[in-house]
Amino acid sequence: MELGDNQYGKAEVRLVRVDRDTDEHRLTDLTVTTTLAGDLAATHLTGDNAGVLPTDSQKNTVYAFARDGIGEIEDFALRLARHFVGTAPSITRARVRVDQHAWERVGGHSFARGAGTRTATAAVSDQGEWVVSGVEDLVLLNTTGSEFHGFHRDEYTTLAETSDRILATAVSARWRHSAPTDWSLSYTAAHAALLGAFASTHSLSLQQTLYAMGEKVIESGSTIDEVRLSLPNKHHFLVDLAPFGLDNPGEVFYAADRPYGLIEGSVRRPGASDPGLAWW
Incomplete structure (x- = not known):
């Protein structure tokens, strides 16, 4: 037997950020999924987890990065993907998908759920970077x-x-x-x-x-x-x-x-x- 393609990550991290720097608050409601791949054969074949960044750490990274602001979801996805590839030695490819749930303003701090979900996916690897919106x-x-x-x-x-x-x-x-x-x-x-x-x-x-x-x-x-x-x-x-x-x-x-x-x-x-x- 031999190990084929594999990946892992944290699915559907729920994140809501409220920006309060003006009288009209801004609401950003996201679902974030991280997916990592790379030199991960050891954890599959022997249970050696030295190269595995826990999915709980990936979740925490999403929240920590949100503290500095989110901005456009394509940029947020790129920031996260670059971080995982740049800081985890065993990770050579990261894909981050962000779904932004629509809210329409009905007051200075009041919102109603809007139609459609904006999406963005960013991938970073040694072959380059790609962004998909939707x-x-x-x-x-x-x-x-x-x-x-x-x-x-x-x-x-x-x-x-x-x-x-x-x-x-x-x-x-x-x-x-x-x-x-x-x-x-x-x-x-x-x-x-x-x-x-x-x-x-x-x-x-x-x-x-x-x-x-x-x-x-x-x-x-x-x-x-x-x-x-x-x-x-x-x-x-x-x-x-x-x-x-x-x-x-x-x-x-x-x-x-x-x-x-x-x-x-x-x-x-x-x-x-x-x-x-x-x-x-």
Whole structure:
């Protein structure tokens, strides 16, 4: 037997920081996951833990670094990843993912939970540094402007073709940067590109919408080389009201939670480098 690829870390460290230096407090709500790899064969093969930085230490590092301020989550992830590679002799690669949970201000020190989760992942190794930004659980819906017809039919196909349907999804999108940038402006532009493409695309398939959204994200920032999207099809079925003597001219729907179609794909800038990072 021989040991294959391996890694370890601390998953889903919950962190909330309140900045109180102005009358209007600032709230940052994060979930941080650290993942380390390197010369760790001994702990697997013999139980020698000399090269293992405990996951509890990784958790404590997240909190200690937050004391100095968080800033943009891409920068926070990079700070942590660089620290683990630079201070733990056995660690040669660190990946840090940060999820920022949205809160909207409703007062000087009052907040309401917002929509979508901003994400960032930073990786540091002897092969370089990579940053991936993104958003998850961005729920979008078009009440019209979506069709689905002309698809392949086999002996098990019962789905009716349609030229007008509700199109709803919960977007998960991640985009890889080729160079550092203004992370806040880049995220704002990419987020707006996702919304704009979804709203403006007359969709003949969710796949077509996915490509349009990815294309607009890449166009939104010169440092974005590739975007990967996962779009679950949140089906809305027209309710048959005929048994009650009522018509239903596209007004009453049943929103099904499962099963659902899942459309996934990536869009890459022409000539963009491929880091070969399957994890991102």
